[in-house]
Amino acid sequence: MRPRGGRTSPLRLVLPVVGVAGIVLGGFALVNVYQERAHMRDDLDRRARVLGRALLPQAQHLLGDPAGGDPRQLADHLRESGRTLGLVLCDGDRRLVAESDAVAGLVPCESPEVTAVIDGAAEENVWIMEDVGRPLRALVIAVPVGTGRAGGLVVVHDASYIDRRVTSQLSWSAAVLALLALLLAAATVSGLRATFARPLDRLADWMRRMRLGEGSEAEEPPPALPSEALALESERLAASLKAARAGAQALARQATETDSLWTRDRLRGHVLKMLQGAQLVVLSNREPYMHQRELGRVRVIRPASGLVTALDPVLRACEGLWVAHGGGDADRETADPAGRLVVPPGEGRYTLRRVWLSREEEEGYYYGLSNEGIWPLCHATHERPKFRQREWEHYVAANERFARAALEEIGSGRAVVLVQDFHLALVPRLLKRERPDLPVSLFWHIPWPNPEAFRICPWKTEILQGMLGADLVGFHVQHHCNNFLDTVDRMLEARIDWERFGVWQGGRLTHVRPFPISVQGWEERGVPAGEELAARLEQLRAEYKLGDALVAVGVDRIDYTKGIPDRIRAVARFLEANPAWIGRFVFVELGAPSRLHIKRYRDLVTEVEALADEVNWRFQTDSWKPILFLRDHHPPETVYAWLRLADLCIVSSLHDGMNLVAKEFVAARDDEEGVLILSEFTGAARELTDAILVNPYATEEFAEAIRRAIEIPPEERHSRMRRLRQQVSDRNVYRWARDLISQTVRLPRSEGGELRTPVRDGDPAHMAA
Numbered sequence: 001m002r003p004r005g006g007r008t009s010p011l012r013l014v015l016p017v018v019g020v021a022g023i024v025l026g027g028f029a030l031v032n033v034y035q036e037r038a039h040m041r042d043d044l045d046r047r048a049r050v051l052g053r054a055l056l057p058q059a060q061h062l063l064g065d066p067a068g069g070d071p072r073q074l075a076d077h078l079r080e081s082g083r084t085l086g087l088v089l090c091d092g093d094r095r096l097v098a099e100s101d102a103v104a105g106l107v108p109c110e111s112p113e114v115t116a117v118i119d120g121a122a123e124e125n126v127w128i129m130e131d132v133g134r135p136l137r138a139l140v141i142a143v144p145v146g147t148g149r150a151g152g153l154v155v156v157h158d159a160s161y162i163d164r165r166v167t168s169q170l171s172w173s174a175a176v177l178a179l180l181a182l183l184l185a186a187a188t189v190s191g192l193r194a195t196f197a198r199p200l201d202r203l204a205d206w207m208r209r210m211r212l213g214e215g216s217e218a219e220e221p222p223p224a225l226p227s228e229a230l231a232l233e234s235e236r237l238a239a240s241l242k243a244a245r246a247g248a249q250a251l252a253r254q255a256t257e258t259d260s261l262w263t264r265d266r267l268r269g270h271v272l273k274m275l276q277g278a279q280l281v282v283l284s285n286r287e288p289y290m291h292q293r294e295l296g297r298v299r300v301i302r303p304a305s306g307l308v309t310a311l312d313p314v315l316r317a318c319e320g321l322w323v324a325h326g327g328g329d330a331d332r333e334t335a336d337p338a339g340r341l342v343v344p345p346g347e348g349r350y351t352l353r354r355v356w357l358s359r360e361e362e363e364g365y366y367y368g369l370s371n372e373g374i375w376p377l378c379h380a381t382h383e384r385p386k387f388r389q390r391e392w393e394h395y396v397a398a399n400e401r402f403a404r405a406a407l408e409e410i411g412s413g414r415a416v417v418l419v420q421d422f423h424l425a426l427v428p429r430l431l432k433r434e435r436p437d438l439p440v441s442l443f444w445h446i447p448w449p450n451p452e453a454f455r456i457c458p459w460k461t462e463i464l465q466g467m468l469g470a471d472l473v474g475f476h477v478q479h480h481c482n483n484f485l486d487t488v489d490r491m492l493e494a495r496i497d498w499e500r501f502g503v504w505q506g507g508r509l510t511h512v513r514p515f516p517i518s519v520q521g522w523e524e525r526g527v528p529a530g531e532e533l534a535a536r537l538e539q540l541r542a543e544y545k546l547g548d549a550l551v552a553v554g555v556d557r558i559d560y561t562k563g564i565p566d567r568i569r570a571v572a573r574f575l576e577a578n579p580a581w582i583g584r585f586v587f588v589e590l591g592a593p594s595r596l597h598i599k600r601y602r603d604l605v606t607e608v609e610a611l612a613d614e615v616n617w618r619f620q621t622d623s624w625k626p627i628l629f630l631r632d633h634h635p636p637e638t639v640y641a642w643l644r645l646a647d648l649c650i651v652s653s654l655h656d657g658m659n660l661v662a663k664e665f666v667a668a669r670d671d672e673e674g675v676l677i678l679s680e681f682t683g684a685a686r687e688l689t690d691a692i693l694v695n696p697y698a699t700e701e702f703a704e705a706i707r708r709a710i711e712i713p714p715e716e717r718h719s720r721m722r723r724l725r726q727q728v729s730d731r732n733v734y735r736w737a738r739d740l741i742s743q744t745v746r747l748p749r750s751e752g753g754e755l756r757t758p759v760r761d762g763d764p765a766h767m768a769a
Helices: 010-064 071-075 112-118 160-211 228-258 264-275 306-318 359-378 389-410 427-434 460-467 478-491 530-543 564-577 599-619 636-645 660-668 699-711 714-730 733-746
Strands: 084-090 096-099 124-129 136-143 151-158 279-283 290-294 297-301 321-325 340-343 350-355 415-420 440-443 472-475 495-497 502-505 508-514 550-557 585-592 627-631 648-651 675-679 692-694
Touching (some): 010 084, 010 096, 010 124, 010 151, 084 112, 112 124, 264 279, 264 306, 264 733, 279 306, 306 350, 306 660, 321 389, 350 389, 359 389, 389 427, 415 427, 427 440, 427 460, 478 495, 478 508, 530 636, 550 636, 564 585, 585 599, 585 636, 636 660, 648 660, 660 675, 660 714, 675 699, 675 714
Parallel strands (some): 321 350, 440 472, 472 508, 550 585, 550 648, 585 627
Antiparallel strands (some): 290 297, 340 350, 495 502
16 A cells, blocks of 8 residues: 655755754844843943942941931932932941841841952952842942041842843744744745645646546646656656557557447357356346235336346346345245246246345345445435444345355356445455455446545445455446545555556455446347337327326436436426426336335435425426326336337436436437436446536526427437437447456456466457447
8 A cells, every 4th residue: 555645745844944044043042132131231230330439429428427427318319219229338347337228138248249348359249139039239339438448338229120121032032033934934835835846736637637538648747847857757658648548549449440239149159258168157136036926926026227237138148147135025935945046037048046134134234234334435425324333244244145155056167257236345355265266356336436435434444355356346437446446545555556457465466447337229128119119108198198298207216316306306497497398398207116124215205206296286287297206116118118208318316327227218219319318427427428418416407408408409319319329339238248257257367476468369359348
C-alpha cells in the first residue's frame, strides 16, 4: 500500500527558516533590552548624584552644627518626589541624623555600603534593595565636615519602573517578532506554492486526466515546472501515453471491424472452445426462476433483475450450472433432495442448484448486511448504511454455504466460475482456498464508491480480500474500476499494477476491468409480433382506458435508488407547466415489489402510491388520470408490450451501475420509434449518448426533458433510436459474456509468484470490450 500523506507540507520547509530568523531577531531584541536596562539604571544614578550634591551644603551644616539645624527639614526636602523616595543622613560615627519617612528603617547607617563611604574606602556606593517589596536603588555619597570624619548622605529611588519598562519592551519585541515570523512564513509559503506546489498540482491533475482517459490527444504537460528534468520526463510521459492510447484505439477499431454480431450460437461455440471441457458455473444470490405458491397453485416467476436478464440467456446458450438462493416458498418441492432442477421449465437448458437458508440467515445475510449495509454504501443516494455484527456473521456463513455448494457440484472436475454481485463478495477467496486452480471472476453489478465512502464499512478489509481472491474483478464502467483500485490502494497492504490495471497481493495478480453489461434481443424470447403484438397493444389501451393518449413508461424494482418519486414529481411539474397535455399524456409505472421485509422498502411503496394518488387527484378528469402505478411481478411479455406501446421510456435512477431497462427499451424498438429519457447517474448514460440525459434531482430540468422528448421532430427521433439500437445490438449480452468469460480464462494469473503468459490466438474475442 502506498504511503499516504507523502506530499511535503509547506510548513516543513517554512519552520526551519522561521526558526533561524526567530533566533537571530530574538537575540538582537534581548541585547537591545539589556542595553536599555543598563542605560536607565545609569540615568537614575546620575539623577541621584545630582540631587545628593545639591543637598550637600545642608547636610554639611547639619553635621557640623547639630544644634543649629532642623533634621526634619532636610529629611522632608525630597519626600516622595517623583521616583525619588527620600534620603538618609548618617554622621561619622554611623549614627542616624536625618531620615525621610518613606525610607525609614530601610537603610541602616551600619550597612556595609554606607560604612565603606564613611570610612573613606569609596567616594560613593550604588546598590539595589530587592527585599523590601519592590526594587529600590540607593546611592550614598560622602559628606566632609571640617577636619572630622565624614558622614554619608543616601539618596533612595524607586527602580520598579525599570522592570516594568523592560517587561513592556520584551512583550513588544515578542509581538513584533511574531508578526515578522508570520509575514516571513506567509511570504515563504506563497513563494513555495507559486514555484513548486501549483505547478506540481497542475502536473498531478494532468497525469490523473491522462490516466483516466479524460485528457485530449493534443494536451501537453503544464508549463513552468520547477525542474527542467521534470519537464523533460513529463513530455516523454505525454508521448508514451499518446502512443499507448493510439495503439488501444487501433486495436479497438480492429476488433470492431472484424467482429460481427454476437449471437447465442456464436457464444456457445466460442465458450465451448474456450472451456475445453470445463464446466461454466455462475453463482448469484438471485435465482433465475422462482417457484411461488399462489391460490393453491405453483407459479413460476422470473424475478425483476438486471442480473437475471443478462445471465439467463448466457446459461441457456452454454448449458452450464447456476448456483443461487432458493427463496420461493415452493422451491423445495420443485427441486430434488440436493436442491437441483433443470431450467427453464419445459426447456431444460441448464441446471439450477438452489442453496437453502433459514429465515434468520436470510434476514441477516440478504435483508440485513447486503441490502441495508452494502447496497446503500455503494449507491450515492444519501441512505445511511446499517452495519450489525450478527448480520455480518450470517453474511460470512451464507458465503461459505454458496462456495461449498459450488465446490460440491464441481467436484474434482474443471470449471470456470463467474461469481455475481455484492451478496457473494467473500466467495472468490473461499473458492480459491480449496481450488486454487479454478479460474474465478467476480462481476460487481452495482457502483463502487470512492474510498472515503467505503472506509466506514467495519469489514472493509475482509470484503476487499474476499473480492481479490478472484482472478478478475469486473465492473460496468471504468470509473468504478478506478474507485475500486483507489480503495484497495488506501486500505490494504497490496501493490497496484497500473500497467496491467490490477492488484498484486500474496503473489497473485487480480485484474480489474470494465464490462458494460447488456441485453439479448427480444425476438429470441418468444414475444408477440405482427398482428398478435398489435392486438395486444390495443388490448392494453382499452384495458387501461388510454385512448389515443401519449404514453410514457417506467419499469423498475421498487427501490429508492430508482428515483420513482422524483419521476412522478417531474410528470406533475410537466403537466403543470404544459396544461395542453392534460388528458393527452399518461405515465405508466411497472413497479415490481422488492425486499419488502425491509421497512425502508415498505415505506417507499407507500410513498409512491400516495404520490401517484396525489398527482391523480390534482389533475385527473372523469375519463382520464395521469399516473398508472401497476405494482406486480410483470412477466417479460407484458413488459415488452408496454415498451412497444410507449412513446417515451423514463429511467431516472439516482445512482445505478448500468440499468438494463434503458437497453431493453431500445432493444424492443425495432420500429425505430420512441424516445429514451435517461438519468445521467446511470452506467448506461456513458453508452447511450443519444438518449435525452437528465438530472433526476432537478425537477424543472426533468419536466423540460419530458417536453423536449414529446416534441422532438420525427427525423431526429428516428435517427437517435437507430444509433441507440446499433449500440445495443453490437454490444449485446452475448458479447458481454464473451468478454467476461474469455478474460476470466485467458488473463495471466500468478502461480507460485510467477506471472503466467496469457494464451494468444488469432481470434479477436480475447480483447476487452
